[in-house]
Amino acid sequence: MMLEVNDVVTAYGKIEALKGVSLSVDPGRITCLLGPNGAGKTTLMYTIAGILRPRRGSVRFDGAELVGETADRVVSRGIALVPENRLVFPHMSVAENLAAGAYLRRDRAAIASDIEALLARFPVLKERRAQQAGTLSGGEQQMLAVARALMSRPRLLMMDEPSMGLAPLIVEQIFAIVEELNRDGITIFMVEQNAHMALKVAHKFFLMEQGKVTFAGAPGDVAEDDVIQRAYLGSAKAR
Amino acid sequence: MGFVDYVQAIIDGLLFGTTYSLIGIGFTLVFGVMQKINMSYAAGSLAGAYCGLVGPQLMGLPPWSVFPLSIAASGVIGYLIYLTCFRFIPLASPLATLMSTVGMLLLLDEIIVHSTAGMPQNYPAIYDGDPIEIGDFMLRADLVGVFLVCVVAMAVLLALLYRTRLGMATRAVAQQPVAAQLCGMRLQAVNGLTFVIAGLLGGVAGAMIGASVGMLSPLIAGPITVKGLIVTVIGGLGSIPGAIVAGLMVGAAENLFQALRNVTERDIYVMLLLFVFLVVRPGGLFSGRGHD
Ligand SMILES: Nc1ncnc2c1ncn2[C@@H]1O[C@H](COP(=O)(O)OP(=O)(O)OP(=O)(O)O)[C@@H](O)[C@H]1O
Ligand SMILES: [Mg+2]
Numbered sequence: 001m002m003l004e005v006n007d008v009v010t011a012y013g014k015i016e017a018l019k020g021v022s023l024s025v026d027p028g029r030i031t032c033l034l035g036p037n038g039a040g041k042t043t044l045m046y047t048i049a050g051i052l053r054p055r056r057g058s059v060r061f062d063g064a065e066l067v068g069e070t071a072d073r074v075v076s077r078g079i080a081l082v083p084e085n086r087l088v089f090p091h092m093s094v095a096e097n098l099a100a101g102a103y104l105r106r107d108r109a110a111i112a113s114d115i116e117a118l119l120a121r122f123p124v125l126k127e128r129r130a131q132q133a134g135t136l137s138g139g140e141q142q143m144l145a146v147a148r149a150l151m152s153r154p155r156l157l158m159m160d161e162p163s164m165g166l167a168p169l170i171v172e173q174i175f176a177i178v179e180e181l182n183r184d185g186i187t188i189f190m191v192e193q194n195a196h197m198a199l200k201v202a203h204k205f206f207l208m209e210q211g212k213v214t215f216a217g218a219p220g221d222v223a224e225d226d227v228i229q230r231a232y233l234g235s236a237k238a239r
Numbered sequence: 240m241g242f243v244d245y246v247q248a249i250i251d252g253l254l255f256g257t258t259y260s261l262i263g264i265g266f267t268l269v270f271g272v273m274q275k276i277n278m279s280y281a282a283g284s285l286a287g288a289y290c291g292l293v294g295p296q297l298m299g300l301p302p303w304s305v306f307p308l309s310i311a312a313s314g315v316i317g318y319l320i321y322l323t324c325f326r327f328i329p330l331a332s333p334l335a336t337l338m339s340t341v342g343m344l345l346l347l348d349e350i351i352v353h354s355t356a357g358m359p360q361n362y363p364a365i366y367d368g369d370p371i372e373i374g375d376f377m378l379r380a381d382l383v384g385v386f387l388v389c390v391v392a393m394a395v396l397l398a399l400l401y402r403t404r405l406g407m408a409t410r411a412v413a414q415q416p417v418a419a420q421l422c423g424m425r426l427q428a429v430n431g432l433t434f435v436i437a438g439l440l441g442g443v444a445g446a447m448i449g450a451s452v453g454m455l456s457p458l459i460a461g462p463i464t465v466k467g468l469i470v471t472v473i474g475g476l477g478s479i480p481g482a483i484v485a486g487l488m489v490g491a492a493e494n495l496f497q498a499l500r501n502v503t504e505r506d507i508y509v510m511l512l513l514f515v516f517l518v519v520r521p522g523g524l525f526s527g528r529g530h531d
Contacts, residue, residue: 049421050420051417051420051421070425071420071421071423071425072420072423072424072425075421075422075423076423080421081421083417083418083421087415087417087418087421088415088418089410089411089414089415089418089419090414090415091410091414092407092410092411092414096407099407100407100411100419100422101422103404103407103408103411103422103423103424104422104423148418148422149421152422152423
């Protein structure tokens, strides 16, 4: 296990968004988290990343406890999150956004060569390296958010709905990149609404409904239609 | 009073206006990262300038020591304001920090009044030279000194914001705090640092106001707070270029109104200028776009 989430409860005021979530991510694999709107997927991502503090439970990364660590410590341990809605720095150039992703690194020369390598990997960004990130299209911003996360050289890359609001062609590109990154050895933990695509690339997936994990398995364990039904609409059981 | 005098008034006002620009930038920097107004900012800057006087008056240091001491003290006060008025105050409530910083404004004012018995204190000029004559106009040497010091302070700030790692963190937090944290930037450290930077700028402004007026008086805390806020609003909350331009504008306008009418009326017209902006361009010159 690379990442182990155990009985995590995270609340906003009195409302518990996560009601005891447990799941695990295997090293070198692609793990997907599916679930309907409001299930708590983003809350879980932010809890792991150290942005939100859980009420209880534990998050272990390579055996080390992450609960209680600040977000910068989580990044320096090797986890990067591509957040929901991309959250690029709108008034910084593409190149500056990438430099910001390497904030905790001190190896200037390597940072510069990583920026060039990522720009080569994402040609749409290369053409726009001096452009303000806020003026990029949604798909370009998503590429930038992924590239920015990679700048910290993570071992675990978490992605929160990277295909949201994007055209099918761009979604295909994003998933192709995900598989490529995974082949390069980066472990992926991804939230997706697009269950069809997610099940194609995932080695393992979890279904989350109303703050609880209600199913864990490998694609192929169950009929895709059934998963899609529950991922979009939630099951009767969880209610 | 003729045309030449009015132009002369505008020139003097533009030179002095750079101090307002600095105060405006200070308000805007803090607003940028915290989305909050620090009402005690100008008072803190003035208090810093007062602290600088300790050097020559009590420690026997040379007169020029007042300037670096003022700036350093104001930076420290900036951090203390962060700790007392922001760090442990619930930020979700919009009124909480307004109350705490207004309280700090009053406290600083009281401390100044009590420690000086309310008496104005002499403050040295930055430069004592002959005025520079250009045709019909002349540039007061001390104001030129003030202008240059303020411009250097702005240049240093911009270099810090756009050329250093810390500056990048400040801009990142202002633009997108969650993503900044995901990049490994520490919110509280960046916030605290921003207060120090704003404080240092305020120290420069406070010192230069003292240097051009020739003295410090508790009576100027109120007006510079108001002028600083006006500059911030006219420039556009969160915009540094806006604060710079608006500071020059307010400086020039107030001096012109003073020449056209008189010193007792001038602030009425500065308020009217604010009113015009709120009606015509409520977002300010460069409507708040973070640190762009
Ligand atoms: N800042 C917040 N304050 C209060 N409640 C929140 C907050 N953020 C999320 N919630 C609530 O927590 C629950 C889980 O939200 P979350 O964003 O984690 O869901 P999600 O699974 O990511 O949904 P989606 O698929 O729509 O992105 C929801 O009921 C939501 O209303
Ligand atoms: Mg979500």
